[in-house]
Amino acid sequence: MLQFAIKRLGQSIVLILIVTMITFFLMNLAPGGPSSMMRMDATEEERAAISEQLGLDDPIPIRYGKWLIDAMQGDLGLSLSSGQEVTDRILERFPFTLQLTMWTIVLSIIFGVLFGIISATNRNTWKDHTINFGSVIGLSVPSFWLAIMMILLFSVQLKWLPSSGVGEGSLLDQFKASIMPVVILSTATLPTIVRFTRSSMLEVITQNYIRTSRAKGIKERTVIYSHALRNALIPVISIIGVLIPRLLSGAVIVESVFGWPGMGRLIVEAAQSRDYNLVMGVTVIVTVLVVVCNFIVDIIYSKVDPRVKNMG
Amino acid sequence: MKELLRVENLSVDFQKEKGFIRAIDNISFEVYPGETVCIVGESGSGKSVTSLSIMRLLEYENGKIANGEILFNDQNLVEMSQEQMRQVRGNDISIIFQEPMTALNPVFTIGKQLIESIVSHKHVPKKVAWEQACELLALVGINDVNVRMKQYPHELSGGMRQRVMIAIALACNPKLLIADEPTTALDVTIESQILTLLNDLKNKVHMSIVLITHDMGVAAEVADRIVVMYAGKIVEQGTVYQIFDEPTHPYTKGLLQSIPNESGPREERLYSIKGNIPSLSQLPAGCRFHPRCEYATEQCKKSEPDLVVGNNRKVACWNFERVINDKVEQ
Numbered sequence: 143m144l145q146f147a148i149k150r151l152g153q154s155i156v157l158i159l160i161v162t163m164i165t166f167f168l169m170n171l172a173p174g175g176p177s178s179m180m181r182m183d184a185t186e187e188e189r190a191a192i193s194e195q196l197g198l199d200d201p202i203p204i205r206y207g208k209w210l211i212d213a214m215q216g217d218l219g220l221s222l223s224s225g226q227e228v229t230d231r232i233l234e235r236f237p238f239t240l241q242l243t244m245w246t247i248v249l250s251i252i253f254g255v256l257f258g259i260i261s262a263t264n265r266n267t268w269k270d271h272t273i274n275f276g277s278v279i280g281l282s283v284p285s286f287w288l289a290i291m292m293i294l295l296f297s298v299q300l301k302w303l304p305s306s307g308v309g310e311g312s313l314l315d316q317f318k319a320s321i322m323p324v325v326i327l328s329t330a331t332l333p334t335i336v337r338f339t340r341s342s343m344l345e346v347i348t349q350n351y352i353r354t355s356r357a358k359g360i361k362e363r364t365v366i367y368s369h370a371l372r373n374a375l376i377p378v379i380s381i382i383g384v385l386i387p388r389l390l391s392g393a394v395i396v397e398s399v400f401g402w403p404g405m406g407r408l409i410v411e412a413a414q415s416r417d418y419n420l421v422m423g424v425t426v427i428v429t430v431l432v433v434v435c436n437f438i439v440d441i442i443y444s445k446v447d448p449r450v451k452n453m454g
Numbered sequence: 455m456k457e458l459l460r461v462e463n464l465s466v467d468f469q470k471e472k473g474f475i476r477a478i479d480n481i482s483f484e485v486y487p488g489e490t491v492c493i494v495g496e497s498g499s500g501k502s503v504t505s506l507s508i509m510r511l512l513e514y515e516n517g518k519i520a521n522g523e524i525l526f527n528d529q530n531l532v533e534m535s536q537e538q539m540r541q542v543r544g545n546d547i548s549i550i551f552q553e554p555m556t557a558l559n560p561v562f563t564i565g566k567q568l569i570e571s572i573v574s575h576k577h578v579p580k581k582v583a584w585e586q587a588c589e590l591l592a593l594v595g596i597n598d599v600n601v602r603m604k605q606y607p608h609e610l611s612g613g614m615r616q617r618v619m620i621a622i623a624l625a626c627n628p629k630l631l632i633a634d635e636p637t638t639a640l641d642v643t644i645e646s647q648i649l650t651l652l653n654d655l656k657n658k659v660h661m662s663i664v665l666i667t668h669d670m671g672v673a674a675e676v677a678d679r680i681v682v683m684y685a686g687k688i689v690e691q692g693t694v695y696q697i698f699d700e701p702t703h704p705y706t707k708g709l710l711q712s713i714p715n716e717s718g719p720r721e722e723r724l725y726s727i728k729g730n731i732p733s734l735s736q737l738p739a740g741c742r743f744h745p746r747c748e749y750a751t752e753q754c755k756k757s758e759p760d761l762v763v764g765n766n767r768k769v770a771c772w773n774f775e776r777v778i779n780d781k782v783e784q
Contacts (some may be wrong), residue, residue, distance in 0.1 A: 358544040
């Protein structure tokens with residue numbers, strides 16, 4: 143276990159290095175820079191002075207080196223557009239994304255696994271067809287369109303839910319504000335989990351050990367929800383491990399439509415204002431999240447499947 | 455003595471893309487208490503389907519009982535609901551399968567899988583169930599039971615897993631144990647160990663065994679009576695002595711001739727029945743065995759022989775008298 147953790151840590155450091163390096167170079171290769179985002183009437187001299195002050199005149203590898211040394215000491219620098227600490231700006235946004243992610247993933251797992259099982263155990267019946275049809279719709283309808291339609295219906299027509307923001311004041315307001323973003327985000331994640339559960343379940347219920355468990359005379363419910371599901375969940379866990387970091391890194395479209403101050407909008411803002419430090423900061427955080435999620439998934443994996451003992 | 459299990463005119467259909475295919479056609483046989491009945495035949499002759507239909511596990515594999523009765527202690531299993539059947543399975547009738555490597559659930563410990571069997575039929579506390587499970591493992595010849603109980607199937611060898619399967623099957627003292635090719639996937643030394651174990655257990659716990667095998671050698675070792683199946687039908691039935699000493703069906707005779715002779719010269723080619731077992735969707739007219747039969751006549755091509763009863767045995771062949779007279783030099 144310890145050996146596995148150390149090996150994993152080493153791999154993660156290399157991964158983070160590569161990701162930050164690529165991001166840093168790509169970002170600097172893009173035209174423009176923080177100075178070009180200044181007021182239109184700034185003179186050439188003023189722009190040059192800003193560039194020099196921010197250390198943007200150094201060659202890219204040297205600037206990357208400097209950034210890396212600071213970052214390794216936990217200092218992600220100041221946001222070029224607002225002057226705040228990058229860490230603060232991220233911490234300010236992250237809880238909002240976390241809130242959406244948690245609700246989305248909890249709903250998607252509960253209903254995704256449930257629908258997947260219903261679909262598999264009622265193969266080729268109307269239940270299965272309905273769930274499959276719903277999954278295809280959910281996966282193929284673009285989220286921006288669905289978001290706008292929901293706003294038109296629930297905010298404009300019915301006036302039940304706020305069309306944007308995180309909800310002021312009471313918990314109920316906050317809850318109401320998060321309903322639509324969570325539903326929209328779930329339309330992409332839920333069908334994924336449904337389909338993985340269904341196909342995995344279909345494969346598992348033809349296995350010999352399922353026949354054995356029936357032959358033992360245990361209840362059909364136990365056969366499906368204990369013997370079959372435990373095995374069928376193994377591949378589903380890995381897909382959840384992919385979905386969580388994707389959600390945590392922010393949903394750009396959904397957050398933009400609903401004016402939700404999360405990570406997705408933060409990274410768009412950062413890129414548009416050529417806020418190099420902020421982009422790098424978000425990149426590092428997202429990469430670390432992916433690594434951590436994968437690590438957790440591997441641990442859960444070894445708990446669910448006893449055959450995975452020799453991790454790594 | 456009254457029979458424990460009586461299969462009466464059983465026919466089984468399987469759903470295929472182009473409708474139903476009859477996998478078992480009108481078979482009847484009995485099993486008496488304390489007896490070992492072997493069902494023998496090539497792959498595809500319907501042996502396993504027979505065992506799955508007795509357990510009523512067919513429904514989960516696209517099969518259905520089209521006709522007939524399965525009387526177990528005078529109760530007709532065919533008419534039972536799946537819930538009623540659930541109480542019979544693992545309790546009165548148990549089954550072990552031919553694939554010990556995949557028949558145990560990989561994510562649960564041996565102990566859990568054994569205890570689950572016990573507590574689903576008996577109302578005993580977990581602790582008692584644990585002790586009973588340990589006793590069962592010891593009964594099937596497994597050492598270090600306390601260690602084994604906590605192990606997962608992948609930590610055990612094939613022979614061990616089959617022993618665990620037998621322990622699970624015996625959990626509730628069944629009256630009938632169906633063993634569907636229990637040794638096919640195991641190597642020869644393990645095979646004889648498992649067969650000896652089954653024989654010992656039968657005497658210890660007073661149960662009947664239906665052993666399904668394609669191996670006449672295995673049948674010779676353990677059977678009291680033998681049922682020979684071919685392409686979904688019973689072609690011959692009799693005691694082990696009748697079948698081995700005086701086979702009356704050409705197919706049985708062929709199977710016996712296919713057993714390698716230990717003392718014969720090595721250069722001699724092993725006898726094999728010519729041709730292959732027909733696909734169930736393309737059964738020949740008349741007797742199903744006639745295209746492969748040395749004794750086939752015009753009558754065999756036209757009409758199917760019925761099982762003829764005589765001298766406490768049954769045979770379905772038009773020419774059984776010729777087969778008897780044509781003594782095999784064994």
